[in-house]
Amino acid sequence: MFNPLKFIMIAVVVLIVIVVLAYIVRIVPQAEAYVVERLGAYHATWGTGLHIVFPIIDRVANRVTLKEIVKDFAPQPVITKDNVTMQIDTVVYFSITDPKLYTYGVVGPITAIENLTATTLRNIIGELELDETLTSRDVINTKMRAILDEATDPWGIKVTRVEVKNIIPPRDIQEAMEKQMRAERERRESILRAEGEKRSAILQAEGEKESMLLRATAKRDAMIAEAEGEAQAMERRYAAQARGIQMIKDADPSKEYLSLRSLETYEKMADGNATKIIVPSDIQNLANTLTVAKELVGKK
Numbered sequence: 001m002f003n004p005l006k007f008i009m010i011a012v013v014v015l016i017v018i019v020v021l022a023y024i025v026r027i028v029p030q031a032e033a034y035v036v037e038r039l040g041a042y043h044a045t046w047g048t049g050l051h052i053v054f055p056i057i058d059r060v061a062n063r064v065t066l067k068e069i070v071k072d073f074a075p076q077p078v079i080t081k082d083n084v085t086m087q088i089d090t091v092v093y094f095s096i097t098d099p100k101l102y103t104y105g106v107v108g109p110i111t112a113i114e115n116l117t118a119t120t121l122r123n124i125i126g127e128l129e130l131d132e133t134l135t136s137r138d139v140i141n142t143k144m145r146a147i148l149d150e151a152t153d154p155w156g157i158k159v160t161r162v163e164v165k166n167i168i169p170p171r172d173i174q175e176a177m178e179k180q181m182r183a184e185r186e187r188r189e190s191i192l193r194a195e196g197e198k199r200s201a202i203l204q205a206e207g208e209k210e211s212m213l214l215r216a217t218a219k220r221d222a223m224i225a226e227a228e229g230e231a232q233a234m235e236r237r238y239a240a241q242a243r244g245i246q247m248i249k250d251a252d253p254s255k256e257y258l259s260l261r262s263l264e265t266y267e268k269m270a271d272g273n274a275t276k277i278i279v280p281s282d283i284q285n286l287a288n289t290l291t292v293a294k295e296l297v298g299k300k
Contacts, residue, residue: 037060
């Protein structure tokens with residue numbers, strides 16, 4: 001016969017067993033660690049897997065992630081060496097290497113890292129001037145990482161990287177920097193324009209020089225060619241005259257023939273622009289003889 005009271009008791013017992021099992025059986029996920037206390041004292045650090053908690057005497061004191069943690073801290077006011085106040089915010093990358101030290105080493109580890117970051121940043125920036133601060137981010141990052149990593153070792157924390165995210169100087173400094181950058185850009189633009197004009201003038205002068213050289217070379221070559229042509233023409237004329245003289249010489253002409261040729265030559269000279277011609281006496285006698293001969297022939 002069905003007994004409702006007995007059924008209820010069995011159900012309660014099963015429920016109690018399920019609750020007890022859910023309490024005493026713990027499964028630690030991947031990339032996490034549990035810090036367990038027994039009777040209020042540190043007992044063990046559980047890694048990934050199945051673990052049993054003894055009721056009343058054991059307690060999970062802290063659940064710690066082993067992944068890399070990224071914390072973006074709010075901007076901090078800092079003063080440079082040349083007394084310029086600016087706002088700087090940083091990003092810290094760290095991981096927990098020892099869950100026990102992380103749990104018992106310091107109260108509020110994240111807050112402790114934030115405060116340590118702020119004080120370290122002030123100390124480093126206080127040794128730098130404004131221009132150095134703006135251009136030395138790598139130096140600042142390296143120094144901060146080394147200091148934070150050493151300071152957080154007792155807390156079971158490994159600082160892997162520190163980045164200066166933003167550097168915000170005062171408004172008047174920003175305006176002065178913008179003016180300086182504009183002036184620098186204008187100066188560079190003027191220099192580039194002047195260099196361009198200089199280069200253009202040089203190229204133009206070189207072009208004119210090459211053009212003059214080419215014209216001079218062409219004129220020289222033309223004069224040389226003309227002179228060579230005249231020289232060849234003269235050489236040919238003289239050669240022709242020499243051949244004519246040689247032919248006359250080979251023909252053995254008489255004295256009268258030579259005198260007649262001389263007379264013809266002087267007649268051509270007389271037809272020119274000369275105003276006075278000196279005629280040798282023998283040529284003159286020959287001319288008189290020819291004239292008399294012509295008159296006698298005319299009378300007949």
